[in-house]
Amino acid sequence: MGLLEAGVRALAVTALEQAKTVVIASHIDPDGDALGSSLALALILQKMGKDVTVYNRDAVPYSYSFLPGSELVSNRLPPECDLLCLLDCSEFERAGEMLSAWSGYSQSLCIDHHLTVNRSADINLIYSDACATGELIYELAMILDPSFGLEVAANIYTAILTDTGSFRYSNATPSSFAIAGDLVARGVEPWEITQQVYESQPLERIKLTALVLETLQIANSKLSAAVWVTKEMFEKTGTNSEYTDGLVNYPRSIAGVEVAFMAREIGPEEYKFSFRSRGRVNVAELVAGFSGGGHHNAAGCRLKGNLVELIEQFFALVDEQFQNIESDD
Ligand SMILES: [Mn+2]
Known part of the structure; x- marks a missing residue:
């Protein structure tokens, strides 16, 4: 059982057991999987008696501040450590400039489930069949401390819950449910965890949602839909980018829409696009030409x-991709 290959699993377990000082880093704008996985491993x-630093460039979003640990x-790094663990991404750049410029570690271990070609760590546990990085952390937990308690369990549960969209997405496998x-x-x-993650929204977020939904655009083909969020909207509602998590799921929920996306203003005429697919169109392929990254559905x-x-x-690109899929079927 399990996804980890015996050879690389043994390398990772040995590295974790032998290190005395460990830094655990994850991607910027951390989500439930990045944080839950990092904190589970840290605890x-x-x-096991190790000196652990959990690093993220960004602060913990309000919906994850309940996570044990x-x-x-x-957002500070120690001068040095024995082992750097990079979680939920496989390139140091994804963890921000400070982390990617840092060289204070003797060895590096990447634990990730994104489709990727770049393997920049010394040891790479990268399995795109895993529903979440949390699933890989669970496998390691079952080796390092099989009797782990509630605090670790709550972190891994949150990682899997959030990355599977509450067990609704196609990455929810028999193993996700078993874990x-x-x-x-x-x-x-x-x-309790559902309430913390999904039903503790500040009023400001609902006000922001209302403004974002007003921007809804739909392609002539009705295959894609888009919304956007501006700095002005953040100012008007007293919010920031942390409050936009999940908003892109609204346009995707429209009947017939295959791909939805949200554009977030990050500078003058500069936007961060987040794409979500209903399953037929591969949005990782869609953004590959724009040096983007992600999964089939996100x-x-x-x-x-x-x-x-x-x-x-992007509306035109989705139409084109969809036509290719239709002609392949
Ligand atoms: Mn993840």
Whole structure:
């Protein structure tokens, strides 16, 4: 059972067991998987007596501040460590400039589930069949500390819950449910975590949602839909980019829409695009030409230009990809 190949698993376990000081880093704009996986691994390693730093460039978003150990997350790096663990991304650049410029580690270990060709760490546990990085952390936890407790369990549960869209997406496998079942048996309360992650929204977020939904654009083909969010909207509602998580799911929920995306203004005529597919169109392929990255159903990229033109361009690209899929069927 499990996804990890025996050889690389043994390398990773040895590296984790032998290191005395460990830095755990994950991608910028951290999500439930990046944070849950980082904190679960951190708590396991702390229990093993190691000195652990959990690094992220960005602060913990409000919806994940309940995670056990969230106070460990810091945007500072120690002078040096034995082992750097890079979680939920496979390139150091994804963890921000400070981390990618840092060379204070003796060895590096990447644990990730994104489709990728770049393997920049010394040891790479990269399995795109895993529903979340949390699934790979669970496999390591079952080796390093099989009797792990509720705090670790809640972090892994949140990682898997959020990356599978509450077990609704096609990456929810028998193994996702089996692991979740084991975590619930260890004391995780599903409704408690659901409330923390999804039903503790600040009023400001609902106000921002209202403004974002007003921007809805739909392609002539009705195959794609887009929304955008501007700095002005953040100012008007007292919010920031942390409050946009999940908003792109609204346009995707429209009947007939195969791909939805949200454009977030990050500079003058500069936008960060987040794409979500219903499953037929591969959005990782869609953004590959724009040096973007991600999965089949969720991907992103950054682009400069006129917003309306950029949206039209993506509408046309989705139509084109969809026609290719239809003619292949
Ligand atoms: Mn993930």
